[in-house]
Amino acid sequence: MSEQLKVQFTQRIVALQKRIGAIHRDFAGGRDADWSEQAGERENDEVLNALESEAKIEIQQLSNAITRMENGNYGVCQTCGEDISHQRLQVQPAAIKCIECAE
Numbered sequence: 001m002s003e004q005l006k007v008q009f010t011q012r013i014v015a016l017q018k019r020i021g022a023i024h025r026d027f028a029g030g031r032d033a034d035w036s037e038q039a040g041e042r043e044n045d046e047v048l049n050a051l052e053s054e055a056k057i058e059i060q061q062l063s064n065a066i067t068r069m070e071n072g073n074y075g076v077c078q079t080c081g082e083d084i085s086h087q088r089l090q091v092q093p094a095a096i097k098c099i100e101c102a103e
């Protein structure tokens with residue numbers, strides 16, 4: 001199960017990195033806009049920034065999860081040491097705490 005999940009996480013990281021690359025191309029493409037369009041461009045930049053930070057956070061969580069798999073402690077709550085429920089991991093594959101500790 002773990003190997004399959006690792007592949008899945010790695011693929012997700014690659015997809016997120018591609019998305020970040022696309023965001024950067026959007027940034028570069030928006031630079032030659034007219035002055036009149038600047039305000040709209042700036043709002044757009046903020047949205048792109050937010051999307052990029054979200055993607056980076058997710059990449060971080062996924063690579064942490066992969067590290068934990070390699071160390072053999074994936075799916076173990078970092079607070080109480082109990083196993084994180086399978087259902088919880090399916091919803092939130094990068095969860096590092098069991099549902100009790102996360103609340």
Ligand SMILES: [Zn+2]
Binds near residue numbers: 078079081098099
């Ligand atoms: Zn816990």
